[in-house]
Amino acid sequence: MDNKENKKSIQEKLNTIKYNCGNKTHLVVDNKKCKKCKQKTCSFICPANVYVIDDETKETIVQYENCLECGACRISCPQEAIEWCYPESGQGVIFKNS
């Protein structure tokens, strides 16, 4: 499967999940560190495809609304550039069938 197809697959799957989304991000990246980063691990490791690298600015765009709160990005970021918190009380992903 190529990258594009995987992203489409993830998006379709995310549509099955309920969220109570807040209007403030719980994931903050340090774009200074991101620009230095060669691996861009967050851009392929996230099971919800939360992190997208902007082609022009090379900055990391965080689609926090899709976050499954697994923590994979935080642990695998080689620059330790992700400030990772839980969403505010009662917010974020709601798994009902897992």
Next chain:
Amino acid sequence: MSNDFNTDVIVVGAGPAGISAAIEIAKNGRKVVLLERAQYPGSKNVYGGAVYHKALEFVFKDQVQELPYERIINEHTYSFLNEDSSFEMTYKNANSKNAYAIKRFNLEHWMIEQAKKQGVYYSPNTLVKKLIENNGSVIGVETEFEQYFAPVVILADGVNSLLAKKLGLRENFKSKNFILSAKEVIKLNKKIIEQRFNLKEDLTNGVNKQYFGSDFGKLKGIKNLFMMSYLYTFKDTISIGVGVNLEDLAKTKLNINEVLDAVKQHPDIAPLIEDGQLIEYSAHLIPEGGFNNLPKLYANGVMLVGDAAGFVNSVHFEGTNFALVSGKLAGETALIALDDNDFRESKLSVYKEKLEESFILKDLYAYRNVIELLHSRANSLSVYYPNKIKEFFEIVTGVSCTPKAKEFRGFLIQFIKDRKISELFKDIYAFSKCALDVLLGK
């Protein structure tokens, strides 16, 4: 209870570990507040699909009879997959009641109801932002809205335990010590599930399948990956997932979702979920560091339980049992500390003693090298032996009209010649060390 405290114990996180700890404390007459960041219990939690009877009984006694499970899991299949073939072993005991398939949303809801009956004060929608310390002791928690004080705080805040990290109990989060698992819950007609898996209609049996092997060809980088896939039957859904080491995912640049899609397309698995409707996708981390990477399990006024403590035996898909039992043991320790009015680290070391006496630290110790050893032999387990199994059964079942002796001799010669002989010895060493460690235990 001193006037400065709002309650005897605060438990952070209402999963199996936190609920179990809270119940132990409440049923012995002490005050306990159980804080959960989610709106609904269980809605942040993911697992493969089964919770174990003995561990539930340890906490909930006879109440376990009322657990609203979907199916009893009493058929276990171990399957080695190749690109287009598989070898499967099944153990089935239709009378056994060791494990139940139940969704976490329902499991945690049920456990919370039991906890409330025992007098646990449950507070959902409550995110703990940080721990309050005084003179090197944890004395409470700070939520978004207020501060709660208690002489003992039990951290059951899951695999990411940000609170334990802030406190300095867990410093080294390394990606090689975690598995990332993605899972799909697929809806099918109840009757179809029963036909496909040969199950009884009365929900008294169900299947857990564990799959080894990664030589699926199509996905670049998947070969040689050490991964374990799983499937559980529920009433009218099937859960299917895969777990891969986080460091391996980073190295191979694979996304766990595409690995899961590859697993679902395997000719052995695809027919089982055919025509099913995906009703929920999820992902979660599993602490895999084991005994050699445990955090500091207690300090002045605080204890770690469940995933927050890294209590998982991923070889056997065990986690909820470690959570339930470690929670109870931390609860027992808190009761002793309250009786003696001593909450220092030296007193809370009782928790460690209890863990050492139980299966928790015994098993974690016995398995301390197993995952790393198996992981180091990823090619053997995921590619080489599954392929050799295939070659062997092609001879046994092939009816190729060539003399069997010639074929078997050829198989044995190729078994040794197909790769460096040293690889065979490395396998023998790794597998016998695993077996010996587990047998010797602690």
